[in-house]
Amino acid sequence: MKGQQMSALKIKKGSTSHSAYDLRDHHSEVEESHTLAVIVENEPGVLARVIGLFSGRGYNIDSLTVAEVDHTGHRSRITIVTRGTPAVIDQIEAQLSRMVPVHAVHDLTAEGPSVQRELALFKVVGKGDQRIEALRLCEIFRAKVVDTSLESFVFELTGTPDKIDAFADLMRPLGLAEIARTGVAALSRGL
Amino acid sequence: MKAMTAKVMTGAKMVVQALKDQGVEVVFGYPGGAVLPIYDAIFQQNDIRHILVRHEQGAVHMAEGYARSTGKVGVALVTSGPGATNAVTGLTDALLDSIPIIVLSGQVPTFMIGTDGFQEADTVGITRPCTKMNWLVKETDKLSDTIHQAFHVAKSGRPGPVLVDIPKDVQFATGPYTAPEKARVSHYQPRVKGDIEAITRMVEMLETAERPLFYTGGGVINSGKGASQLLREFVEATGFPITSTLMGLGAYPASGKAWLGMLGMHGLYEANLAMHGCDLMINVGARFDDRITGRVADFSPKSKKVHIDIDPSSINKVIRVDLPILGDVGHVLEDALKIWKARGRKVNKEGLAKWWAQINEWRAVNCLSYTPSASTIKPQYALQRLEALTKGMDRYITTEVGQHQMWAAQFLGFEEPNRWMTSGGLGTMGYGIPASIGVQVAHPDALVINVAGEASWLMNMQEMGTAMQFRAPVKQFILNNERLGMVRQWQELLHGERYSHSWSESLPDFVKLAEAFGCKGLKVSDPKDLDDAIMEMIRYEGPVIFDCLVEKHENCFPMIPSGKPHNEMLLSADADAFKSGAVLV
Numbered sequence: 001m002k003g004q005q006m007s008a009l010k011i012k013k014g015s016t017s018h019s020a021y022d023l024r025d026h027h028s029e030v031e032e033s034h035t036l037a038v039i040v041e042n043e044p045g046v047l048a049r050v051i052g053l054f055s056g057r058g059y060n061i062d063s064l065t066v067a068e069v070d071h072t073g074h075r076s077r078i079t080i081v082t083r084g085t086p087a088v089i090d091q092i093e094a095q096l097s098r099m100v101p102v103h104a105v106h107d108l109t110a111e112g113p114s115v116q117r118e119l120a121l122f123k124v125v126g127k128g129d130q131r132i133e134a135l136r137l138c139e140i141f142r143a144k145v146v147d148t149s150l151e152s153f154v155f156e157l158t159g160t161p162d163k164i165d166a167f168a169d170l171m172r173p174l175g176l177a178e179i180a181r182t183g184v185a186a187l188s189r190g191l
Numbered sequence: 192m193k194a195m196t197a198k199v200m201t202g203a204k205m206v207v208q209a210l211k212d213q214g215v216e217v218v219f220g221y222p223g224g225a226v227l228p229i230y231d232a233i234f235q236q237n238d239i240r241h242i243l244v245r246h247e248q249g250a251v252h253m254a255e256g257y258a259r260s261t262g263k264v265g266v267a268l269v270t271s272g273p274g275a276t277n278a279v280t281g282l283t284d285a286l287l288d289s290i291p292i293i294v295l296s297g298q299v300p301t302f303m304i305g306t307d308g309f310q311e312a313d314t315v316g317i318t319r320p321c322t323k324m325n326w327l328v329k330e331t332d333k334l335s336d337t338i339h340q341a342f343h344v345a346k347s348g349r350p351g352p353v354l355v356d357i358p359k360d361v362q363f364a365t366g367p368y369t370a371p372e373k374a375r376v377s378h379y380q381p382r383v384k385g386d387i388e389a390i391t392r393m394v395e396m397l398e399t400a401e402r403p404l405f406y407t408g409g410g411v412i413n414s415g416k417g418a419s420q421l422l423r424e425f426v427e428a429t430g431f432p433i434t435s436t437l438m439g440l441g442a443y444p445a446s447g448k449a450w451l452g453m454l455g456m457h458g459l460y461e462a463n464l465a466m467h468g469c470d471l472m473i474n475v476g477a478r479f480d481d482r483i484t485g486r487v488a489d490f491s492p493k494s495k496k497v498h499i500d501i502d503p504s505s506i507n508k509v510i511r512v513d514l515p516i517l518g519d520v521g522h523v524l525e526d527a528l529k530i531w532k533a534r535g536r537k538v539n540k541e542g543l544a545k546w547w548a549q550i551n552e553w554r555a556v557n558c559l560s561y562t563p564s565a566s567t568i569k570p571q572y573a574l575q576r577l578e579a580l581t582k583g584m585d586r587y588i589t590t591e592v593g594q595h596q597m598w599a600a601q602f603l604g605f606e607e608p609n610r611w612m613t614s615g616g617l618g619t620m621g622y623g624i625p626a627s628i629g630v631q632v633a634h635p636d637a638l639v640i641n642v643a644g645e646a647s648w649l650m651n652m653q654e655m656g657t658a659m660q661f662r663a664p665v666k667q668f669i670l671n672n673e674r675l676g677m678v679r680q681w682q683e684l685l686h687g688e689r690y691s692h693s694w695s696e697s698l699p700d701f702v703k704l705a706e707a708f709g710c711k712g713l714k715v716s717d718p719k720d721l722d723d724a725i726m727e728m729i730r731y732e733g734p735v736i737f738d739c740l741v742e743k744h745e746n747c748f749p750m751i752p753s754g755k756p757h758n759e760m761l762l763s764a765d766a767d768a769f770k771s772g773a774v775l776v
Contacts, residue, residue: 041378044327045315045316045319045325045327048316048319049319052319052320056320087507087511090507091504091507091508094503094504094506094507094508095504097503097504098348098349098381098502098503098504100323100324100344100379101324103378
């Protein structure tokens with residue numbers, strides 16, 4: 001069963017082997033953004049190994065998060081948002097899937113709808129109207145105020161990366177001083 | 192409870208026990224502070240032979256030569272810091288050529304890691320990109336299990352090098368020994384059986400193909416002798432022509448009727464034109480290396496391509512194929528042969544006859560011809576004589592890297608797999624001498640010849656001391672042109688004949704050098720003396736350094752300048768052909 005997961009070719013059981021390649025245009029030179037979930041053995045060096053693959057072969061990392069998700073099974077989940085042409089994305093998945101400590105690679109973008117969330121903290125420094133406007137926008141975005149002083153707020157916002165980008169853009173003229181983002185966590189929708 | 196039944200021993204003893212239980216008979220290594228406990232354990236036993244090298248790079252290449260010529264896992268043992276960094280070239284070489292080896296390295300004690308201790312290096316960090324997998328073992332209890340995992344990973348799927356870094360305190364401490372059969376079952380189990388539907392589709396394609404071609408690589412050798420046997424049966428039964436990469440030579444016999452010779456940058460005319468003109472390419476365990484494809488955009492434009500490979504990342508990496516088959520070459524060929532036979536052994540006879548007629552026209556070009564000389568030894572001639580005089584012997588060939596390597600691939604014939612050891616992917620000058628010693632250690636009675644250039648040979652010549660100490664009668668057949676021949680060739684053809692640092696000055700007297708090591712030296716410069724000298728080399732019972740002075744400016748042809756397609760191959764120096772903006776690597 002595990003051996004089946006070694007295949008990054010996404011060849012469905014019962015289909016002719018080349019059919020998976022007809023699903024999308026692999027000759028396209030257009031770069032796409034893909035979110036990959038990589039289930040790895042939680043052991044020293046595994047993150048360095050994955051990151052080394054990306055830097056060594058010249059692939060992009062737009063966002064990367066990692067944490068242990070199964071303590072007894074020693075599994076960690078690395079969520080990587082990467083960019084590349086379809087051929088490059090296929091190659092990234094194949095390269096990841098053949099690594100010894102990698103149990104499975106899921107392309108959440110290709111496999112169907114998924115939920116993507118990121119958490120961010122924003123420090124906004126200001127007085128008077130600017131401060132009121134920042135607080136008003138915070139409500140609209142359903143961000144939380146997690147710290148305040150007379151001249152600053154720290155907002156906590158959870159959402160898609162786009163939503164976080166949008167909030168950051170709005171905060172910038174209002175005294176945005178610092179941002180901390182967690183990177184994307186993602187799961188497929190449905191069963 | 193298991194721990195109670197397990198034998199308790201020191202980490203150092205565990206290393207030796209684990210190697211023994213994995214069937215290891217020989218280890219190539221060099222002692223140092225951080226591996227002294229392991230050396231102490233080696234001293235106290237007789238099951239595992241230790242070959243003391245002169246440089247750790249030599250140890251790793253010896254392990255490679257041993258592995259490549261036996262199909263077993265090769266083992267090297269090095270100390271921390273410089274011992275480990277010296278192993279890096281060999282590890283990278285084994286990674287690119289998919290050679291199963293294990294490097295065991297000593298490390299400073301766990302409590303000193305990170306303090307810049309004496310001979311401390313971040314060995315797992317340094318070797319992470321050049322191993323298939325590596326481990327730093329911090330607890331003696333986990334040591335034997337990790338070594339068993341290392342063997343499993345090195346030889347499973349696409350084979351490759353692994354490294355186990357063992358701190359000195361872990362070697363001293365005691366713990367329970369885990370036997371191989373009690374080791375954790377690894378989740379790493381690459382799939383070996385190919386998809387039957389895909390294999391059936393391949394069979395359908397080969398039944399109708401008009402201009403089919405087998406393009407085989409090192410994967411066939413790695414898959415084992417059975418895979419070579421199946422390949423031979425398939426080729427004979429279908430009557431399809433076959434060519435191979437540098438790494439795959441010997442999987443199909445050079446004397447076989449369907450053999451077109453090696454393909455690629457210095458491959459044969461008929462092999463490259465067949466690649467360019469075929470309508471069905473069956474890639475068996477090769478990886479579309481840039482030395483094979485030339486310009487990717489013009490690579491074999493008219494063919495449907497099937498690719499059998501055990502590594503998913505090899506598929507569609509360079510060349511997009513029509514039919515990928517993920518699996519072990521041996522398993523896939525077995526299934527394919529079965530299906531093809533069951534469907535009535537069909538081939539397109541008419542198309543095939545025409546295809547062979549075309550191939551025979553290409554063959555008639557006689558692309559390996561060269562201008563003979565009565566006064567100077569041509570390197571090609573030297574290899575032709577070596578081939579003629581050693582044919583049929585129990586012979587293994589290793590090479591260094593450069594022109595001599597390409598000529599050896601062109602002019603020597605390999606009838607069996609595992610008889611040809613060369614650094615293909617990494618192109619490591621200095622590979623040949625240590626590799627030849629590793630081969631000889633595995634096959635003490637065989638004739639092991641390292642076909643070398645003088646420049647490459649000097650890179651690891653210290654290993655002649657190892658050959659002497661362990662009575663490995665390796666024959667160092669040096670084609671001495673006093674040049675870095677391949678560099679010189681590119682400079683002549685591509686850099687306006689500006690020979691920047693491509694000649695070897697102050698070369699040693701190789702005969703005296705041989706005497707200094709205590710072995711036999713032979714020097715030949717007259718073609719008339721060549722045969723006798725080669726025979727003397729073969730008959731001599733110990734190591735020989737054979738200084739064969741050859742034509743200094745001979746170029747290696749055919750040649751596809753890199754960045755050019757197969758059908759723009761050069762058969763002789765033609766400067767114009769090199770000038771049209773090709774991207775050269």
